Structure formats: C-alpha cells, structure tokens
Amino acid sequence: SQTIHQWPATLVQPVGSPLSLECTVEGTSNPNLYWYRQAAGRGLQLLFYSVGIGQISSEVPQNLSASRPQDRQFILSSKKLLLSDSGFYLCAWTRTGTASSYNSPLHFGNGTRLTVT
Amino acid sequence: AQTVTQSQPEMSVQEAETVTLSCTYDTSESDYYLFWYKQPPSRQMILVIRQEAYKQQNATENRFSVNFQKAAKSFSLKISDSQLGDAAMYFCAYVGNFNKFYFGSGTKLNVKP
Numbered sequence: 014s015q016t017i018h019q020w021p022a023t024l025v026q027p028v029g030s031p032l033s034l035e036c037t038v039e040g041t042s043n044p045n046l047y048w049y050r051q052a053a054g055r056g057l058q059l060l061f062y063s064v065g066i067g068q069i070s071s072e073v074p075q076n077l078s079a080s081r082p083q084d085r086q087f088i089l090s091s092k093k094l095l096l097s098d099s100g101f102y103l104c105a106w107t108r109t110g111t112a113s114s115y116n117s118p119l120h121f122g123n124g125t126r127l128t129v130t
Numbered sequence: 131a132q133t134v135t136q137s138q139p140e141m142s143v144q145e146a147e148t149v150t151l152s153c154t155y156d157t158s159e160s161d162y163y164l165f166w167y168k169q170p171p172s173r174q175m176i177l178v179i180r181q182e183a184y185k186q187q188n189a190t191e192n193r194f195s196v197n198f199q200k201a202a203k204s205f206s207l208k209i210s211d212s213q214l215g216d217a218a219m220y221f222c223a224y225v226g227n228f229n230k231f232y233f234g235s236g237t238k239l240n241v242k243p
Contacts, residue, residue, distance in 0.1 A: 045229050056136075056221060056235035064229060101173060107229070117230070118165055119223070119231050123173035 015040035019104045019122030027130055032077075032091040032123050036104030039085065044106040046087040047119065048079055051101040063087060099129045102112070132157050134224050141217035143212045144242050150197075151207045152236045153222030160184075162226040164198070164205045167197075169219040169236070178220070181205060217241040 019036045026032060038044050046063050049057040059072045061079035069079050076095060080088045087104060102125045108117040133156045143149035173197040174192070181189045181198050188196050193213075197206045209216055222234040 039210075047231065049233075056233065057233040059230060062230060070230075103175065105175075107231075118177045118180055119167075119175070120177075124173055 015106075015120065017104065017120055017122045018105055019125060021125060022123065023126045025128045025130060026094050028096055029093045032089070032094050032098070032127070034102055034104075034127075035090040036087045036089075036122055037085055038106045039063075041085070041106070041108065043084060043109050045109060046081060046085075047105040047107075048087065048089050048106065049103045051103065051124075053100070056101065061089070094129045096129050099127055101126050132159075132224050132226060132230075132232045134222055134232050134234040136220075136222055136237050139235070140238040140240070142240040142242060145214060147212055147213055148208060148210045149212055149239065151222075151239070152208075152222050153205045153207070153234055154223070155203050155205065155224045155232075157203070157224065157226060157228040162224060164196075164221045165223040165225070165231075166194070166196070166205075166207045167221045167223060167233075168216075169221065171218070175176060175221075179207065182192070212241050214241050 016039045039071040047062045050060055051057050063069050063081045066081050077091050104122040105119040135154045162183045164181045168176045168178050179189050179191045179194050182198050188198050193210045195208045217239050219236045221236045223231050225231045
C-alpha cells in the first residue's frame with residue numbers, strides 16, 4: 014500500500030530564517046506531488062505541483078520554492094521566512110493520470126504547522 | 131485557474147438529521163472530477179466522495195451522496211443521519227486536465243447532540 018510521510022509535524026522559526034519541509038511517498042512510482050498551504054480557518058491554496066523529477070510548476074509567486082530531487086521526494090524551501098508564511102502546509106500525491114481523464118484523488122500527509130515569529 | 135466556491139462558511143445540523151453542503155465551480159473543461167474532503171480537528175484530510183463529470187449518476191458512499199448538476203456547475207454534498215463524528219471542515223475540490231486540484235474555502239459543519 015502507498016504511504017506518504019511529511020515532516021516535521023510542527024515548526025517554529027524566526028523571521029528571516031530558512032525553511033525546509035520534506036515529503037516522501039512510498040509504494041508507488043512517478044506520482045504527481047503537491048504542496049498546499051492552509052491559513053487558519055481557510056481553504057487550501059495550491060503552491061507547487063510536480064509531475065516528475067525536476068519538473069516543478071508554481072501557482073503562487075512568493076518567497077517559497079520547491080524541488081523534487083528524487084521520484085518520490087518533494088521539498089518545500091525558503092531562504093528567508095516572512096511572518097505571512099505561517100500556516101499549515103500539506104503535501105499530497107496522486108497516481109499519474111492521462112491527459113484527458115483524471116480519476117485518482119489526492120492523498121495527503123499529516124501536515125506541518127509552521128509558525129514564523 | 132479554476133475557481134471553486136463554497137458559500138456556506140459554517141452550518142449546523144442536529145444529530146440524525148440531514149444536511150446539504152453547497153459547492154459551485156467555474157470551468158471551461160468538459161472532462162474533470164470533483165471531490166469532497168473532510169478535515170476533522172486533527173487536520174488530516176480524508177476523502178469523502180468523488181464524482182466524474184461525464185457520469186450523470188450521482189455518486190453515493192453510505193450516508194454521503196452528491197447532487198451533481200453539470201450545466202449549473204454545482205456539486206452539493208448531502209449527509210444523511212448525521213453523526214457527531216461528521217463534525218469537521220468540508221472542502222469541495224476540482225481537478226481537470228492539468229492535474230491541478232483546486233479547493234473551495236471550506237464549510238465548517240457542527241453536529242448538535
């Protein structure tokens with residue numbers, strides 16, 4: 014069976030410090046990978062998604078970046094955190110679908126609660 | 131980008147009663163999928179139900195069913211026989227041809243004993 018691991022679960026970082034959140038998927042190959050952010054009491058905002066190694070699409074221009082160094086590893090980074098980067102970050106994956114039909118739901122990690130102080 | 135709208139920030143239902151959560155979306159694509167996810171206080175995202183746009187039959191999963199109106203771009207979730215464990219945030223989601231999932235802002239469901 015497939016599993017997704019996301020860490021750390023919680024993180025408190027000062028403004029201006031770097032960030033690295035990691036996500037790995039087991040039990041599948043060539044998944045589509047996603048990073049979402051959820052502000053307090055709000056919906057999920059798509060930040061990045063990747064359909065393969067080294068292929069990253071950014072949805073929201075900001076001081077965050079993402080990388081996919083291995084097939085099942087997705088990393089969210091920042092060189093200098095802002096107060097506005099606080100939130101709940103979720104990594105997710107789906108099976109690769111065809112271009113015209115997509116029937117695999119998103120499977121989420123447990124999330125990382127980031128507080129920037 | 132596609133937009134998904136949930137116009138009910140919060141709703142309440144009495145235990146054992148039925149409640150309907152609304153969702154509308156905007157797209158020019160003809161082939162897509164719609165999902166409802168549940169997020170309890172643990173914040174784990176749990177898939178509730180999915181609907182394929184080319185299927186006219188509404189999806190059903192036990193006490194959960196949807197009313198999918200493709201022409202109106204509406205996708206509501208009906209929860210029958212509500213239970214205390216149904217209390218959570220509910221998110222509607224859309225995915226089309228470009229593998230990007232878009233979510234609504236969520237509806238907080240309270241279940242009263």
